[in-house]
Amino acid sequence: MNTPETCQLALKEWAVTVQALAGGDQILMIRKGGIHEESKDFRVVHPEFLLYPTYLHQREDLLKDSHQPGLRRLLEDNPSDSDAVTFTHWARVHELLEIDRLDKVASLAPHHIWTDTYAESRLHWKPMVPLTIILLRVFRMENPTTVPFIPEYGGCKSWVDVIPTVRLGNAEPVIDDARFSEMVGAIHDSLGLVPA
Numbered sequence: 420m421n422t423p424e425t426c427q428l429a430l431k432e433w434a435v436t437v438q439a440l441a442g443g444d445q446i447l448m449i450r451k452g453g454i455h456e457e458s459k460d461f462r463v464v465h466p467e468f469l470l471y472p473t474y475l476h477q478r479e480d481l482l483k484d485s486h487q488p489g490l491r492r493l494l495e496d497n498p499s500d501s502d503a504v505t506f507t508h509w510a511r512v513h514e515l516l517e518i519d520r521l522d523k524v525a526s527l528a529p530h531h532i533w534t535d536t537y538a539e540s541r542l543h544w545k546p547m548v549p550l551t552i553i554l555l556r557v558f559r560m561e562n563p564t565t566v567p568f569i570p571e572y573g574g575c576k577s578w579v580d581v582i583p584t585v586r587l588g589n590a591e592p593v594i595d596d597a598r599f600s601e602m603v604g605a606i607h608d609s610l611g612l613v614p615a
Contacts, residue, residue, distance in 0.1 A: 450550070
């Protein structure tokens with residue numbers, strides 16, 4: 420499966436979610452917006468990007484019990500005031516889905532690490548805007564790459580341009596094709612989507 424040699428664009432996400440994506444525990448992200456997005460609404464500006472783990476605003480009570488210990492370990496090992504960012508994974512968008520009903524949000528519960536309360540809160544924030552469900556194929560970079568943190572990376576925004584450009588090396592998918600197809604199919608089934 421071909422991947423580019425380098426990448427400069429990164430999507431910020433809770434470190435605990437990046438960990439779940441990297442471990443093959445889930446293949447989806449839920450987005451509606453970032454406080455400082457130019458348009459105030461989230462947009463997938465590019466179908467391929469680095470996963471930028473962030474440590475602010477993560478809360479144990481927003482995670483299922485099974486993933487709370489993982490968050491505690493992450494917070495112990497990675498101070499939020501670090502002067503560097505380490506990239507270990509890269510992702511390619513497989514599919515974008517929009518949902519605007521509570522029952523659809525609830526049906527996704529088996530497929531992610533967050534509590535029902537958190538997922539529902541994302542739907543209720545700006546209720547006229549549907550949730551974007553991003554299905555991702557995630558790849559492990561050949562070598563982790565650490566870059567200095569610069570002020571432009573800060574704030575509640577989703578996308579950042581990384582300096583310098585990050586080399587992906589021989590990136591490998593974190594789950595095989597068969598397992599990925601199975602997980603996509605399970606999400607489709609939960610949402611009541613009919614295969615094309």
